[in-house]
Amino acid sequence: MWVRGLQANGARTFVVAPELPDDIDGIAVHHPNVDPSTRPPARPGLKDHLRDLLLWPDPDIRWARKAMEAARRACPFVPDWIFTTSPPESVHAVGHALKRTWPSARWVVDARDQWMLRPFRAERRQLLRRTLEPVLARHILRKCDAVLAVNEAIAGELASYAPQAAQCVVPHFTENTETPHPFDEATINLVHTGSFKLSDPDVSIDQLMAPFEQATEINPKLRLHLVGRLRDDEVARIHSSPARSRVILHGTVPLDESMQLQAGADALMVAAAKASDAPPGKLTEYRAAGRPILPVGPGSWRRHVDDSTEDQDVRRIGAVTKAVGDTDMTKPATPTEAVAKALQFLATRA
Known part of the structure; x- marks a missing residue:
């Protein structure tokens, strides 16, 4: 950009x-590693230590x-x-x-x-x-x-x-998109774009999956769309989830398609490392989409999104309704x- x-x-x-x-x-x-391995890191060998x-x-x-x-x-x-x-x-x-x-x-x-x-x-x-x-x-x-x-x-x-x-x-x-993805009107669609541990080794997919699983018991219409590259163990975590039928894996998609998914969502999910003082850069894309944003997991970074706390995550996810119009948040440059x-x-x- x-x-x-x-x-x-x-x-x-x-x-x-x-x-x-x-x-x-x-x-x-x-570059030999444009597409990084999705396997969890193996125990370092001699070659790794020399590198x-x-x-x-x-x-x-x-x-x-x-x-x-x-x-x-x-x-x-x-x-x-x-x-x-x-x-x-x-x-x-x-x-x-x-x-x-x-x-x-x-x-x-x-x-x-x-x-x-x-x-x-x-x-x-x-x-x-x-x-x-x-x-x-x-x-x-x-x-x-x-x-x-x-x-x-x-x-x-x-x-x-x-x-x-x-x-x-x-x-x-970020750029703005004028073409939101047409999700099923009968479901409440939550979108997370980007990776978890492949982007930040201190971010766990459980920060999102655990409250989402509990929230589906409150609101069975919830659907979670994961957009981006995941590690093999993260995919396995989803397949073993009691809410597996409500999780849609989109894989890696072009940026414009990712932003259309964000623009059509009923809410956007963001997670960051507990030790981080700032949320990930995807928050900028989320704000451009004009959809409600829900932080999940612990950390002071949440204050850059709203004043909620981790113990409110399940209730807030379960309370998401169909989004109507843009939020009143300031759009990024x-x-x-x-x-x-x-x-x-x-x-x-x-």
């Missing part, structure tokens, strides 16, 4: 990514090196700006290298997750990594000109690695609006 927003604001873009849509100018650099020991800041540094060479070789112009978006954090090594290739360009780090404060990669919780990787982060980011982050917590962490860079919070943004604001900041501060 950054690219769409940049183009809408008149920028010429060239993108390096594992995959590219046909209407985006750039080069696709193959964690040798490939810093993460194993995607191997792809990052290929992406760097592809950008140098294929970009048809000298850029004014270089944007690198994490995760994975190794992509910022590309910006570090391209800054040397094009010294007149300014480099913007776009951070979507925390790096070390609440890392998703388990190896970053080891003492050695907690001690040395912040040093590496400061080395990689020492020449970046600006940091854009989706919330204050991420901005604060990145500021400690790149104190020389201008800092700006640019919250998640579109890519054009958000990128325009970011570009204005970069033009005056970076």
Whole structure:
């Protein structure tokens, strides 16, 4: 969406990514793990330990090196700006290298997750990594000109690695959809989009399934639509559920189809890790859909959604009725609006 927003604001873009849509100018650099395994993590072997020991800041540094060479070789112009978006954090090594290739360009780090404060990669919780990787982060980011982050917590962490860079919070943004999915009018349809442990290892599908199962005893018309990639053990959890007949698995779908499902839902479900202070980025899409949003599970992140508590989850799910019209929540910025604001900041501060 950054690219769409940049183009809408008149920028010429060239993108390096594992995959590219046909209407985006750039080069696709193959990544061997575009579709991650849905198996639960196995016990680490010797190869895993060597990878964690040798490939810093993460194993995607191997792809990052290929992406760097592809950008140098294929970009048809000298850029004014270089944007690198994490995760994975190794992509910022590309910006570090391209800054040397094009010294007149300014480099913007776009951070979507925390790096070390609440890392998703388990190896970053080891003492050695907690001690040395912040040093590496400061080395990689020492020449970046600006940091854009989706919330204050991420901005604060990145500021400690790149104190020389201008800092700006640019919250998640999304397109709006005008075509809601036509669900069965005889049922109450709850939608959750995205993964659970494949996105955040500290998020359990039980945060959603347990209250939903109890709520179906209150309201048998409830249907839960799960949209996105699930781990094999999460699928097994659903198949063993007493509410299995009321759960519909959609699998991975294109973004526009996902947003149509959100727009047609009677309520949208969101879960996050207990230790997280912020909800996942999908909350932005949910707000654009204009449907009621129900948080499930523990954690202070819930306050960004509403003032409910975990012990109210079953009752609130069971009380969902057919949605009529949009809620009165503030819609998030579109890519054009958000990128325009970011570009204005970069033009005056970076």
